[in-house]
Amino acid sequence: MKHLGGLCIGLALCLAPASCVQSPAPMAKSASPHLTIYHLEGRRSERIVWLCEELGLPYKLEFKRGDLTGSMNAIRAISPLMPVAPTVIYHGQVLTESAAIMQLILDREGGGRLIPKVESPDYPSHLLWMHFSEGSLAADVIADYRTARATTNLAPRGEETDGQRAMKFADNFLATHQYFGGAEFSAADIMMWFPSDYADRIKVADIAKYPNLAAWQDRMEARPAFQRMLAVARPDGRVGSSPALKVE
Ligand SMILES: N[C@@H](CCC(=O)N[C@@H](CS)C(=O)NCC(=O)O)C(=O)O
Structure with a gap:
């Protein structure tokens, strides 16, 4: 995989999906997102960023670039009993569990997207x-x-x-x-x-x-929304301070 533009991201950034890849200008106050994603680079919190990018939903991303410990400290500050990534603040509620967070966002804001019809096989x-x-x-x-x-x-x-x-x-x-x-x-x-x-x-x-999984992973990683997720959620193409991943 080849990816990652040279994008700067700080500890807290408001992102408008799609428009953020080249120049992630902070959003106007009036458009302040109701979703803050507390993130660790290369971890499950990328799921929520990817979902928002697929749906075109705004979100605020909180993490300390290149510093998994610093990112985790921010998570601990809001969720001391269950400090895991993702932790999100959604309309003022602190939530964990990526599948539940995804389901909630899809139920409230997905408009039927990214879930097959209930009656379908x-x-x-x-x-x-x-x-x-x-x-x-x-x-x-x-x-x-x-x-x-x-x-x-x-x-x-x-x-x-x-x-x-x-x-x-x-x-x-x-x-x-x-x-x-x-x-x-x-x-x-x-x-x-x-x-x-x-x-x-x-x-x-x-x-x-696992050739089918490998081919599917390649298809997933080629999706524009996945690439936008990587650009904001792994701006250095690496996980915390570990060596770069999948960057050639
Ligand atoms: N089942 C949870 C798992 C969350 C989880 O374990 N996240 C990892 C990162 S991928 C984590 O924060 N680990 C830190 C720890 O367990 O101390 C979910 O899907 O959100």
Whole structure:
């Protein structure tokens, strides 16, 4: 993937989607967004930024560029008992859980976009993947990672790990579907991208072994809204102070 323009972002920035990529001028006071996304570079908070960019919704992004600890301190200040990314302030309410935040935004502001019609055959799959992304894939991949760190042995003698099994299940679905929402791109794709990419990033699963997932990831990363998300949410093409990711 090639991406990322030279964009400066401070600790707090008001963003008008689409218009922010080249020159993220702060929004006028009257247009002050009702959504503030507390963000860690390269983490799940990118889902909410990506969603807003897909929908064309304004938002304010809070993070400390290149400083995951500083970004986390800002999160802790508003959500001391559950300091995780994403944490958002939406119409004055402090909320966590990316799927719930996405659902809320879609219910209130999506106008039917990015969710298949409830009566359509795609809706059950969309729901499955919306929840599988955190309930199984992310959970299993992160459990694998912790096991690997604790034991220096991810799976005895080539056995499939739970994270790899979850990757295979997702890959198999994409053999017959363009998107996790079925025929059309949906919020389920936004939910699934993070753990699929993360599994490869933290070496729990080699994405090359899951060709349908790999091709789908490329399609996701080519979306203009995804690129706009990267430009504002990973302005240096890297995660906190770690080396640059996917930047050639
Ligand atoms: N299920 C939650 C998971 C949130 C979460 O664990 N976020 C990570 C970043 S990707 C985090 O903040 N980790 C910091 C920590 O757990 O201390 C969601 O989907 O929002």
